[in-house]
Amino acid sequence: MRGLLILGSASSSSSSSSIAGRCSRRPSHSKALNSSLSNVFPTGTHSPLSSRPSTIHSRSPLLSSVQWDIAGASSGGKTSLRHYADVASKLAERGKLDDFAMVVENVVVAGVEPSQFAAVLAVELVAKGISRCLREGNLWNVVQVLRKVEELGISAVGLCDESAVESLRRECRRISKSGDLEELVEFMEVLSGFGFSIKEMMKPSEVIKLCVDARNPKIAIRYASILPQADILFCTVINEFGKKRDLKSAFMAYTESKAHMNGPNMYIYRSIIDVCGLCGDYKKSRNIYHQDLLSQNVTPNVYVFNSLMNVNAHDLNYIFQLYKNMQNLGVPADMASYNILLKACCLAGRVDLAQDIYREVKHLETTGVLKLDVFTYSTIVKVFADAKLWKMALRVKEDMQSAGVSPNMVTWSSLISSCANSGLVELAIQLFEEMVSAGCEPNTQCCNILLHACVEARQFDRAFRLFRSWREKELWDDIERRNSTDDNLNADPTSQLCITNMPNAQSHVHQIKFAGNFAFKPTITTYNILMKACGTDYYHAKALMEEMKSVGLTPNHISWSILIDICGGSRDVKSAVQILTTMRMAGVDPDVVAYTTAIKVCVGCKNWRLAFSLFEEMKRFEIQPNLVTYSTLLRARSTYGSLHEVQQCLAIYQDMRKSGFKSDDHYLKELIAEWCEGVLQNNNQQQEEATAPCNRTDIGKPRCLILEKVAEHLQKSFTESLAIDLQELTKVEARIVVLAVLRMIKENYALGESVKDDIFIILGVSKVEPDLVEQNFEVRDAITKLLQYELGLEVLPAGPTTAPDEVAGSESSNMSLTKLNGIMGRNKYTTRKPAAVQRLKVTKKSLKDWLQRNRDIIEYRLSIPKNDSFC
Incomplete structure (x- = not known):
């Protein structure tokens, strides 16, 4: 070869x-x-x-x-x-x-x-x-x-x-x-x-997980694109980033995936919309719909519409607009679409719209277009249950049973909750027994609803009997299972039960029969509800907390707050406050609810000093008070005795306003007005204006300006030159502000501080509007009468001063209304002039004389003891 x-x-x-x-x-x-x-x-x-x-x-x-x-x-x-x-x-x-x-x-x-x-x-x-x-x-x-x-x-x-x-x-x-x-x-x-x-x-899932953990959406999409069924993997990548609440990376993955698509992919659109809902950014889901779909002439399918409506279920108007868009685009709604509409009605509390939708789907069911499922019935039942329309909820239950649809746990829980919230404990228990008889095993949440209904109806013994029956059934079954493999079958199983005992409990046999065949696992919420049923029995509630620990549960903030409230019911302030320390020792830092509960206990026992010290302690621990905390402190007193107390409450009021809370100021205004009127209590003058602050129509309006004015003046140093600003106040509100300043001067004078200067009272800028000018005249007259005739002070016109930022007004405080009307008739394009600010002056000499006359009265009022001890 x-x-x-x-x-x-x-x-x-x-x-x-x-x-x-x-x-x-x-x-x-x-x-x-x-x-x-x-x-x-x-x-x-x-x-x-x-x-x-x-x-x-x-x-x-x-x-x-x-x-x-x-x-x-x-x-x-x-x-x-x-x-x-x-x-x-x-x-x-x-x-x-x-x-x-x-x-x-x-x-x-x-x-x-x-x-x-x-x-x-x-x-x-x-x-x-x-x-x-x-x-x-x-x-x-x-x-x-x-x-x-x-x-x-x-x-x-x-x-x-x-x-x-x-x-x-x-x-x-x-x-x-x-x-x-x-x-x-x-x-x-x-x-x-x-x-x-x-x-x-x-495994693709392993590689995608690595990319998601590394927050690398580009590599994840690049990897998915080399695999078969890449479109499905794109959705997986987007969803995995959504589970991590990483909306930014999910959107990057969404953008990268679009570059690998030959055309619109509804799976990917639906995935990114669902992720927007998961991350709580409904606005971006709307941007996808309007910019990536409608603007590109892409018609979404029903699943994309459903996801979009579900993400925006909190906005009833928007999802009904989407529903109309579906109809206009020829996309037929399915059962899930109507379920989401019912969900939106439930969130918005619109029972009327829910009824209309329910009637519509019932009609579609008769024509064979749709078939109502258990989710539809459960949602409409929950709508009626939340509105406490228990009769209508029961009627829906009858409809679903007639249609051959068996109620599920959500349906039964909503029905029981509806009756429980309406105070119908007997009917709620009847529904519970019917649920167990129907073979639907109740969960712990459903049992908690029933216990809570008993507690709200103050049927405390009944709540404990129900709890005993459920717990004994669980423990009895556990003992039987344990004894079936034990040689010693002669042991008494009831001797091994360790449950909370209450008097008047039913027999063991009846309890087992009532409990049915379901597993009951009590939760922290279960024990918290039972602790509320203890009333003022601190030791029984404490025993429940110990039992909670014995079954592997840890008392939470609510548990400790309930224990604090129980101490308040027995007026044991010292123990209530001590629980805050015990919480920290147990590894649970007190929260705003625990502190607020302790403050309510102190206020209920009229221990003002301790209540305010707890508030200051909250601030030191950087615990933000809530509206209940502020309201409890502001309503703590029925009257104020000293300047310090008023300043304390006004400081809390201002802190509340800065925190963004709004409350009814009427109660606080009345207390301030009463404190201010104390200036006049020992004067000989008894004028009709002395009762003016009690006029509810004047000070009961939802205005906070008067309180802000009072707070501003009472926080000033006594040595400063006092100028009382009464602008934009009514004559009654102006009276309260002036009296508040005089009350502060009296109390500081009693402590040895003398008057340094005259007091100037700013009435307001002379405006060209007749109504405002007339209001300024009324305030001036009311304040002049108060200071001269009721208090005997010397009041002089101080002469106007200029306010350059205002439109020109009158040239003196005595300008007549006729002259002002003439000014109003001038051309509105005339040159602007400095405005005149009208002022009154209370002389320093008359203030000293007035304070000397009332010195004995001031000393008497300051000698009243304060009750700051434990109750």
Whole structure:
């Protein structure tokens, strides 16, 4: 047989240099190849590739004369082909993959069909060499060689057996553990191009989880795009970011996925809308609908509409608009659409609309268009239950049973809740028994609803009897199961029961019969409800907390707050406050509810000082008071005795306003007015105006300006020059502010501080509006009468001062209404002038005389003791 001479042509070096990869390339020189072959063949054996130089720039005549008859090759030709295949296989086995690729290239260049040469290669040896290179860390060198043989027409998958594929899997896991997700995805892209199954390398869910944990949506979408059913994986990526509440990454994944879609994909639109709802950003869901769908003339399907309506269920008007859009676009609503509409009505409390929808779906059911499901019935029942329309809720139950739909747990719970909220405890228990008889196992929430109904109806014993029956059934079954495997069957199981005892409990047999066949697992809420049923029995409530711990439950803030409230019921202020410390020792930091409850206990026992000290303690611990906290403190007193008490309450009032809370100021205004009128209680003058602050029509308006004015003046230092600003106040409100300042002056004078200056009273800017001018005159007259005739103070007109930012008004405080009307008739485009501010002055001398006359009265009032001790 004539020997075959394979010469490395110029194409060998050029093709070798084009191999892409991360490892260093080996030069394709003939010496390197011959050196490798000398290691394969024994010494003295003629290497088939060593007889001629392997690199030439033109095909030699000898190589041209070699003819390969593939269809009918002689036995000698087949032997030569197999010989070169053995050479290549042994090179690969030894990890010489570059040389292996060179042999394959030279054989193919010589005219051998790649498939024919691949058929005689020893795949197990090649795969063994691939695994060896992977173990040695030459990953990208392997990729380089596999890409080269792919270009030559030999399948890379065909060169890998199961062991080589397992090596590739291990390499994928290694890269994933290193955290280089970009390298991992790049490697999988290469394997996908070779035809390997990417799902077999690593589970897609594992790779997606790694990308989500790394907050890398681009890599996640890039990986998903190389897998079959990429659209579904895009949705998975978006949803996984949504579960992490990472809306930003979810939107990046959504944007990246759109670049890989050939057209609109409703699954992806629905996924990103659901994620918007999960992350609480309903506005972005609307942007997707309007910008990505409607503006692109894409008609959403019913599932996208349902997701959009569900996310925006809190906005009844918007989802009804979406419902109309569905109809206009010809998208038929399904049962889920109507269920979401009913849900929105439930959230908005619109019973009328819910009834209309219910009638509509009932009509559609009679025509065969829809079939009402248990969700529809349960939702409409909950609508009526929340509105306390228990009769209508029971009527819906009858409708669903007539339709052959069995109520589920949500339906029964809503029905029981409806009756319980309406105070119908007997009916609620009857429904509970009917639910158990129907084979629907109640959950603990449903049992808690029934217990709460009993407590609200003050049927405390009944609540405990129900709890005993449920707990005994659970413990009895547990004992029976335990005793069935115990040799000692003569033990008395009832002796092992450890439950809360209450008097007048029913017999054990009746309780087991009533309990039915359901498992009852009490929760913290269960014990909290029972603690409320303890009334003022502190020790019984404390025993319940201990039982709670014995069953593996930890008392929460509500539990401790209820215990504090129980102390208040027995007027034990000291124990109520001590519980706050006990909470911290138990590892539960008191919250705003616990502090507010303790403050209510102090207020109820008229321990003002302790109540306000608890409020200050809250602020030190950076616990933000709520509206109940503020209201409790502001309504603590029925009267004020000193300036300090008024300043204390006004400071709390201002803190409440700064925190964004609004309350009815009427009660506080009356207390301030009563305190202010104390200035007049020991004066001889008894004028009709003294009763003016009691006029509810004047001070009962929802205005906070008067309180802000009083607070502003009472916080000033006594040594400052006093200027009482009465602008925008009525005459009654102005009277209260002036009296408040005088009361402050009296109390400070009694403490040894003297008057330093005159008092100026600012009545307001002279406006051109007749109503405002008339109001200023009324305030001036009322204040003048108060100071001169009721208090005996000297009041002088101080003369107007200018306010440059105001429109020009009258030139003096005595300007007549006729002259003002003349000013109003002037051209509105006249030049603006500085406005005149009207003022009154109370002289320092008259203030000193008045204070000296009332010194004895002040001392008497300050000598009244305050009750700040524990009750």
